[in-house]
Amino acid sequence: MIALNHTHDVDASSWVAAANAAGTDFPIQNLPYAVFRRTGSPQPFRGGVAIGDQVLDMAALSARQLLDGLALDAARAAALPALNDFFTLGGAAWRALRHAVFALLRDDAPAATMHAVRECLVPQAEVEYTVPARIGDYTDFYTSIDHALNISRLMNPEGDVTPNFRWIPTAYHGRVSTIGISGQRFHRPMGQTMAPGAEAPTYHACARLDYELELGIWIGEGNAAGEAIPLEHAEEHVFGICLLNDWSARDIQFWEMAPLGPFLAKNFATTISPWIVTMEALAPYREAWTRPANEPQPLAYLEGSANRESGAIDIRLEVWLESEKARSEGSGPSRLSRTSFRHQYWSVAQMVAHHTVGGCSLNPGDLFGSGTISGPGPGEAGAIIELARAAQDPVTLANGEQRGFLEDGDAVLLRGWCEKPGHARIGFGESRGMVLPAKG
Amino acid sequence: MIALNHTHDVDASSWVAAANAAGTDFPIQNLPYAVFRRTGSPQPFRGGVAIGDQVLDMAALSARQLLDGLALDAARAAALPALNDFFTLGGAAWRALRHAVFALLRDDAPAATMHAVRECLVPQAEVEYTVPARIGDYTDFYTSIDHALNISRLMNPEGDVTPNFRWIPTAYHGRVSTIGISGQRFHRPMGQTMAPGAEAPTYHACARLDYELELGIWIGEGNAAGEAIPLEHAEEHVFGICLLNDWSARDIQFWEMAPLGPFLAKNFATTISPWIVTMEALAPYREAWTRPANEPQPLAYLEGSANRESGAIDIRLEVWLESEKARSEGSGPSRLSRTSFRHQYWSVAQMVAHHTVGGCSLNPGDLFGSGTISGPGPGEAGAIIELARAAQDPVTLANGEQRGFLEDGDAVLLRGWCEKPGHARIGFGESRGMVLPAKG
Known part of the structure; x- marks a missing residue:
């Protein structure tokens, strides 16, 4: 069987209120990836993680002092306009970033962390998406x-x-x-x-x-x-x-x-x-x-x-x-x-x-x-x-x-x-x- | 009918002697493209044109004062490790570079030109090739x-x-x-x-x-x-x-x-x-x-x-x-x-x-x-x-x-x-x- 861990805990909740709403696609147990930018913006596309009705911007997050080690390497790769480099890092890096993002978004995160991470959120209603990786085949x-x-x-x-x-x-x-x-x-x-x-x-x-x-x-x-x-x-x-x-x-x-x-x-x-x-x-x-x-x-x-x-x-x-x-x-x-x-x-x-x-x-x-x-x-x-x-x-x-x-x-x-x-x-x-x- | 021009002239010959040998694949009327580097070299792959038993290095050529206008733009694009940008330029650019390279390699090129171009040649026997473009599909x-x-x-x-x-x-x-x-x-x-x-x-x-x-x-x-x-x-x-x-x-x-x-x-x-x-x-x-x-x-x-x-x-x-x-x-x-x-x-x-x-x-x-x-x-x-x-x-x-x-x-x-x-x-x-x- 595939091992479950605390990121699958049904009782975990987030300080992002919409992530705790009944019927949301994006509770803290999910944390899926997309590549996005603010709609119509000239900024480069970058990777993001969905939480409630927000996107956690990997480019913004990886520029702050909130991650280290493998999770930071992973976030930097996930900040690029295509996720290929992030994919290349492999399972240990994917897990490290998931667990780090989970900790940052969980409702028991320190207030200073919440404050810093909040600045990396963009409302999903204000973004556009692109194909998330260069597809080889x-x-x-x-x-x-x-x-x-x-x-x-x-x-x-x-x-x-x-x-x-x-x-x-x-x-x-x-x-x-x-x-x-x-x-x-x-x-x-x-x-x-x-x-x-x-x-x-x-x-x-x-x-x-x-x-x-x-x-x-x-x-x-x-x-x-x-x-x-x-x-x-x-x-x-x-x-x-x-x-x-x-x-x-x-x-x-x-x-x-x-x-x-x-x-x-x-x-x-x-x-x-x-x-x-x-x-x-x-x-x-x-x-x-x-x-x-x-x-x-x-x-x-x-x-x-x-x-x-x-x-x-x-x-x-x-x-x-x-x-x-x-x-x-x-x-x-x-x-x-x-x-x-x-x-x-x-x-x-x-x-x-x-x-x-x-x-x-x-x-x-x-x-x-x-x-x-x-x-x-x-x-x-x-x-x-x-x-x-x-x-x-x-x-x-x-x-x-x-x-x-x-x-x-x-x-x-x-x-x-x-x-x-x-x-x-x-x-x-x-x-x-x-x-x-x-x-x- | 597809129009022929002087680059198709059977009587044209090159100052690269092997290009004039009977049975060569690469006379001056051909001028095909590949992506190559010196075998085992750490140098990046780059585009080149075959002439006789030599490769004309597009990276070396485009760095010299031998081309201008569209032909220079084309040679710079053809100097990259994949020919996609060169392909993107379209027929006018492809023709401009062909005609320019033909003139540089033809046996009536000025001695100073021959001398400069000769420095851009690499023997085919000393190179290795790669897939010449990033193939999308x-x-x-x-x-x-x-x-x-x-x-x-x-x-x-x-x-x-x-x-x-x-x-x-x-x-x-x-x-x-x-x-x-x-x-x-x-x-x-x-x-x-x-x-x-x-x-x-x-x-x-x-x-x-x-x-x-x-x-x-x-x-x-x-x-x-x-x-x-x-x-x-x-x-x-x-x-x-x-x-x-x-x-x-x-x-x-x-x-x-x-x-x-x-x-x-x-x-x-x-x-x-x-x-x-x-x-x-x-x-x-x-x-x-x-x-x-x-x-x-x-x-x-x-x-x-x-x-x-x-x-x-x-x-x-x-x-x-x-x-x-x-x-x-x-x-x-x-x-x-x-x-x-x-x-x-x-x-x-x-x-x-x-x-x-x-x-x-x-x-x-x-x-x-x-x-x-x-x-x-x-x-x-x-x-x-x-x-x-x-x-x-x-x-x-x-x-x-x-x-x-x-x-x-x-x-x-x-x-x-x-x-x-x-x-x-x-x-x-x-x-x-x-x-x-x-x-x-």
């Missing part, structure tokens, strides 16, 4: 069997996943250049599609635009090319987790993807949330990773006792859609689905071990997408193609509008949090992205 | 119909390409972190494969290791997200071309690739040549891009008169294999195949236009692989799986050894050049990579 996994089955059964009600799904944490390389931070707006993509029975494809705006509810997994320490990361050490290489929306053009995807996989169907936009919740903050919400006895058990390089004991994470997730009409009416977004990351067929550790088993190197700041997260129950699907059964059974929004796929002006919001009796509720903030009309 | 295309047909017909002698091949310049995103410069050595990858008829996969060292003869296409100027690059402007965004070996683990690929494409089968290593031959140097070797009348003609966004007139490039290519035994005997490498890039089904401009048509942004320093380059004739296949028909018909090397797939200790060499009556012969140098035993 982005890999998108495909690890929800419920998602894979839902897609398969759209074609064939008796359909199953491909034969390799139960053996391989399937993945493909994705596009870095179009990964944007929450607030991203993008034009509906143009592309080729082939109508059933047609002799030639046609070129037009995507007519089957979808989102995919995923988590983004940030690689902290890397590995050298040729040096596989064994399963039992895999999580030491993971810094933390954010929300990720893998926008998908289903009609373009359907025509282009055989034999080499999705390309233009995915590479026009991917939206991530600014806040990265650390693996240490997620420790209380770990669960056993299980594989039913009637399913194949993993090959040895994907098998280990720590993974069995705590490989799953109960991250609660929701997808909301706000149409242009709902926005203008002020009627608010509609919830499309809710599920948990605990249902994934493959764990984060298995993703890392598989990715490197052939010798592929990971670098600090690499990003994994978990793959669409769909749960087993009704209303737990992570993409609208599943919920609305490829537009055969449109989803009805709170204001009565219907959706088979996404329409122009639709904003999709992802939300995530962890909660568990005896532990704090910690949240991921939000990933929001919006569809603009095609430019074609 | 790497995209691997699949644009040789002869390669696609050869692979298809291994399964079914009547086989055809997938229905989308004739309509789409097919591509998928590849791995940046394991792209290495010529001289790269890598361990044979471990991975999962599924034997025919087996109930479960097994984990072992790749038994079907292959190379793929490709060209690497370097993106110069990028485009903003959402702004497609029209076909007629596509080549303005391309800086130049190098050799690229897309090492492939066929047994791992066969098992993993449905439905999302190749992943571990490709991401353990990709080897590129250090020298980037500019699109301007390639101008004399352009040819008409044609599509036989019995084949589908491209959709409008992939169709244009300039592409029809000169979209193809006659780059002659060869693959050589040097086994460990041949190396120890000193018997030298064996040529496995020869072909030309002129046979590709889709042109470079079509790759750029297709890649961006859905709004995907390209950045300076992005790299495309052309996809395996196989020609229509016997002995023109760009991968050993085609030449040896999946080991059914092994290739015999010059020393009598046979190869169905690659063995440990095998080095694969790619070579490329252009030649045409009335024009100089210009070359790409070499891409060399070597297979080490599995670490598993």
Whole structure:
């Protein structure tokens, strides 16, 4: 089991009042990282830690006499416009800074400390965020069997996943250049599609635009090319987790993807949330990773006792859609689905071990997408193609509008949090992205 | 047609004697770029231009009073440890520096100029190279119909390409972190494969290791997200071309690739040549891009008169294999195949236009692989799986050894050049990579 410590104590509270409010995403037990600056400011972006409704500015903090040793080294690295150097420092440094920041923000901090730290706080309402690291490579996994089955059964009600799904944490390389931070707006993509029975494809705006509810997994320490990361050490290489929306053009995807996989169907936009919740903050919400006895058990390089004991994470997730009409009416977004990351067929550790088993190197700041997260129950699907059964059974929004796929002006919001009796509720903030009309 | 100018003049010669030798890859009409330093030196890597057996050091050159205006700006950018800033400057700057360097190296340069420039030369025998730009994203295309047909017909002698091949310049995103410069050595990858008829996969060292003869296409100027690059402007965004070996683990690929494409089968290593031959140097070797009348003609966004007139490039290519035994005997490498890039089904401009048509942004320093380059004739296949028909018909090397797939200790060499009556012969140098035993 992953060891808990005083930073997970449900009774800890902060002198930042909003951090103690019921339902906040950012209590003192969370302390996630983002890269931010005051909105519209010419100042460089810098790392910060969320506490309540504030951001603790790592550049300001590391310039004061409040930290020393490894925690100071870590804060200086986290003060840069990209977190890669901080990621490179590794787990001991990440923990040192977490524990130091926890002590500074806890309600028993000395008054002089509180006074000094308060000067390093910026209201979240006054900041803008950017992609928190230089992403070297982005890999998108495909690890929800419920998602894979839902897609398969759209074609064939008796359909199953491909034969390799139960053996391989399937993945493909994705596009870095179009990964944007929450607030991203993008034009509906143009592309080729082939109508059933047609002799030639046609070129037009995507007519089957979808989102995919995923988590983004940030690689902290890397590995050298040729040096596989064994399963039992895999999580030491993971810094933390954010929300990720893998926008998908289903009609373009359907025509282009055989034999080499999705390309233009995915590479026009991917939206991530600014806040990265650390693996240490997620420790209380770990669960056993299980594989039913009637399913194949993993090959040895994907098998280990720590993974069995705590490989799953109960991250609660929701997808909301706000149409242009709902926005203008002020009627608010509609919830499309809710599920948990605990249902994934493959764990984060298995993703890392598989990715490197052939010798592929990971670098600090690499990003994994978990793959669409769909749960087993009704209303737990992570993409609208599943919920609305490829537009055969449109989803009805709170204001009565219907959706088979996404329409122009639709904003999709992802939300995530962890909660568990005896532990704090910690949240991921939000990933929001919006569809603009095609430019074609 | 692409306009030629005096830098393409076959009669031009250089005061660097080796640049005028028959068969050199680097006459004054070529002037390709690499990033280099003296072997083992602590000096930073910097850009250089090949001339005969020398490298013209852009850092040294730009520090002297030999350039001005745009050419000086360009040389200063090309002096950095990565060529991204130089790429960003765009075509006018690239041309200005080419023309200035041509004048400095031409045999009619003033004696004082020759003396000053000579101090900026470093023998190629005394340098080491690195990957010449920070690669933001790497995209691997699949644009040789002869390669696609050869692979298809291994399964079914009547086989055809997938229905989308004739309509789409097919591509998928590849791995940046394991792209290495010529001289790269890598361990044979471990991975999962599924034997025919087996109930479960097994984990072992790749038994079907292959190379793929490709060209690497370097993106110069990028485009903003959402702004497609029209076909007629596509080549303005391309800086130049190098050799690229897309090492492939066929047994791992066969098992993993449905439905999302190749992943571990490709991401353990990709080897590129250090020298980037500019699109301007390639101008004399352009040819008409044609599509036989019995084949589908491209959709409008992939169709244009300039592409029809000169979209193809006659780059002659060869693959050589040097086994460990041949190396120890000193018997030298064996040529496995020869072909030309002129046979590709889709042109470079079509790759750029297709890649961006859905709004995907390209950045300076992005790299495309052309996809395996196989020609229509016997002995023109760009991968050993085609030449040896999946080991059914092994290739015999010059020393009598046979190869169905690659063995440990095998080095694969790619070579490329252009030649045409009335024009100089210009070359790409070499891409060399070597297979080490599995670490598993």
